[in-house]
Amino acid sequence: MFLSILQVNSEDLTPYAIVCGDPFRAEAISRKLDNARELSFSREYRTYVGEKNGVPITVVSHGVGSPGAAVCFEELIKGGVKTLIRVGTAGSYSADVPPGSLVVSTAAVREEGLTRQLVPHGFPAVADHAVTRSLYEAASETDGLVKQGITVTLDAFFQGVEEFPHRKYKQAGALAVEMEISALYVIASLRGVRAGAIVALDGYADADLREVYNPHTDVVSGAIEREIDAAIRAIVKLYTEDN
Numbered sequence: 001m002f003l004s005i006l007q008v009n010s011e012d013l014t015p016y017a018i019v020c021g022d023p024f025r026a027e028a029i030s031r032k033l034d035n036a037r038e039l040s041f042s043r044e045y046r047t048y049v050g051e052k053n054g055v056p057i058t059v060v061s062h063g064v065g066s067p068g069a070a071v072c073f074e075e076l077i078k079g080g081v082k083t084l085i086r087v088g089t090a091g092s093y094s095a096d097v098p099p100g101s102l103v104v105s106t107a108a109v110r111e112e113g114l115t116r117q118l119v120p121h122g123f124p125a126v127a128d129h130a131v132t133r134s135l136y137e138a139a140s141e142t143d144g145l146v147k148q149g150i151t152v153t154l155d156a157f158f159q160g161v162e163e164f165p166h167r168k169y170k171q172a173g174a175l176a177v178e179m180e181i182s183a184l185y186v187i188a189s190l191r192g193v194r195a196g197a198i199v200a201l202d203g204y205a206d207a208d209l210r211e212v213y214n215p216h217t218d219v220v221s222g223a224i225e226r227e228i229d230a231a232i233r234a235i236v237k238l239y240t241e242d243n
C-alpha cells in the first residue's frame, strides 16, 4: 500500500517506529541505526528505516502540533506499525525537573483540539504500560535525571490574551508541556496499537521559572542524545520480549 502523505510504501515500514517533531532529529536518530536509509522527505514528514542489533526500526518526523502529527501516526498505523515511541522536547513545570532532565509520559492531558474531534471529552490519553516501563528502564540507564509522570499537550506555543493552563496542571501534578503526545495516545488507543513517549526538557513553561527560551544549549542537546539512545534500547528490549 502506498501511503500518500508520508510518500512511502507500507512494505518498507517496520512494526516498531520512533517519531519526533523535527526532521533533523529524525536524521540524527537514523545515524544511530545500522543500514539506515531515507525513504522519503515530504512536507514535515521525513522517513527512515534502519536497524539496531538486528531489530528493524522506522523513524519519522511529524512536525509541530497535533493535527499534522496525527496524519503521520494514522498513516504509520495503516502501514502496519504496531509500536510507536515519541522522542520529543517539552517545557518543564518545576525546578525539580530542570532543563536537561528526561520525562517519560505515563499519560497526557488533552489540551488540544484534534482529539476532541475523535473521542468524547472524558476519554483518557494513556501510554502503553510495557512501552512506558521499557522506556523508563532504558532512560534510567543513562546519566542524568529521569522522571515518569503526566504531561500536558497544548496547541499553542506562544501565549495570546488567554492565560495558559500551566499553573493548574502543575498543581494537579503534571511535569511538563509539549504539543503532540495526547494525540499519539488517543490514536494508538483508537487503532489498537501501543504508544509511549519520552521528552527532553528544554526550558521552563511556568512563567515564574521562565528565562529566555533557548533550546539550543549543550544541556538540551545532551538530553536529546540520551532520550534517543533510550528509545532505541527500549525498542530492542520490547522486540526481545515480543519475539
Ligand SMILES: O=P(O)(O)O[C@H]1O[C@H](CO)[C@@H](O)[C@H]1O
Pocket (backbone or CB within 6 Å): 020, 021, 022, 063, 064, 065, 087, 088, 089, 090, 157, 178, 179, 180
Ligand atoms: O521537539 P519536538 O518533538 O518537535 O516537540 C516539541 O517541540 C515543538 C515546539 O517547539 C513541538 O512539536 C513540541 O511538542
Ligand SMILES: O=c1cc[nH]c(=O)[nH]1
Pocket (backbone or CB within 6 Å): 089, 090, 091, 092, 157, 177, 178, 179, 202, 203, 204, 205
Ligand atoms: O511545546 C513545547 C516544547 C518544548 N518546550 C516548550 O516549552 N514547549
